[in-house]
Amino acid sequence: KAGVTQTPRYLIKTRGxxxxxxCSPISGHRSVSWYQQTPxxxxxxxxxxxxxxxxxxxxxxxxxxxxxxxxxxxEMNVSTLELGDSALYLxxxxxxxxxxxxxxxxxxxxxxx
Amino acid sequence: ELKVEQNPLFLSMQxxxxxxxYCNYSTTSDRLYWYRQDPGKSLESLFVLLSNxxxxxxxxxxxxxxxxxxxxxxxxxxxxxxxxxxxxxxxxGSGGADGLTFGKGTHLIIQP
Numbered sequence: 219k220a221g222v223t224q225t226p227r228y229l230i231k232t233r234g235x236x237x238x239x240x241c242s243p244i245s246g247h248r249s250v251s252w253y254q255q256t257p258x259x260x261x262x263x264x265x266x267x268x269x270x271x272x273x274x275x276x277x278x279x280x281x282x283x284x285x286x287x288x289x290x291x292x293e294m295n296v297s298t299l300e301l302g303d304s305a306l307y308l309x310x311x312x313x314x315x316x317x318x319x320x321x322x323x324x325x326x327x328x329x330x331x
Numbered sequence: 332e333l334k335v336e337q338n339p340l341f342l343s344m345q346x347x348x349x350x351x352x353y354c355n356y357s358t359t360s361d362r363l364y365w366y367r368q369d370p371g372k373s374l375e376s377l378f379v380l381l382s383n384x385x386x387x388x389x390x391x392x393x394x395x396x397x398x399x400x401x402x403x404x405x406x407x408x409x410x411x412x413x414x415x416x417x418x419x420x421x422x423x424g425s426g427g428a429d430g431l432t433f434g435k436g437t438h439l440i441i442q443p
Binding site: 251253260261262263264265266274276308310316317318319320321322323324325 | 372
């Protein structure tokens with residue numbers, strides 16, 4: 219059974235640019251959530267999608283957005299990148315309500331220079 | 332606002348010893364999760380605790396949940412070097428709002 223696939227694994231961008239990260243959940247999982255991990259702030263919730271609808275949203279500025287497609291794959295976009303956006307971005311896949319847990323992908327390490 | 336506090340944040344221990352990591356949370360929750368993270372890696376799911384009094388064990392690790400005290404523990408028995416990692420607890424708020432709130436993590440080093 220394939221796990222959660224995140225692409226790309228590493229990314230270097232310049233301040234002011236935008237970036238799109240991709241996440242393919244485990245087959246059959248309809249929920250995808252995104253997290254940002256930094257040494258200073260730890261792991262923080264960005265948003266969650268279920269059946270193409272944003273179900274929950276964390277406390278991040280509007281520069282952070284996402285979407286989910288009909289095949290449950292999800293993308294997150296960050297516009298007008300800032301140095302502070304450098305982080306490991308993790309997506310998590312679950313069947314629905316997390317009762318069987320959340321499986322995390324390997325992450326995308328974004329560096330903004 | 333849901334807050335999750337782990338302690339200790341750093342733990343150095345010898346192989347063969349027992350120790351407990353504590354996870355306190357501030358508001359009602361119906362789900363608690365434990366994860367392990369190795370340096371430069373993603374999060375590996377260890378336990379999902381769904382109800383008061385839940386206890387789960389896998390190898391040398393045992394996790395429990397007391398929803399009345401808003402406390403979960405991760406107990407390590409007879410530690411071995413391979414258990415060196417950072418351990419996170421995460422709590423899902425009641426009703427599923429706001430995703431998972433993570434503790435700051437416990438950086439565990441087990442020395443031979």
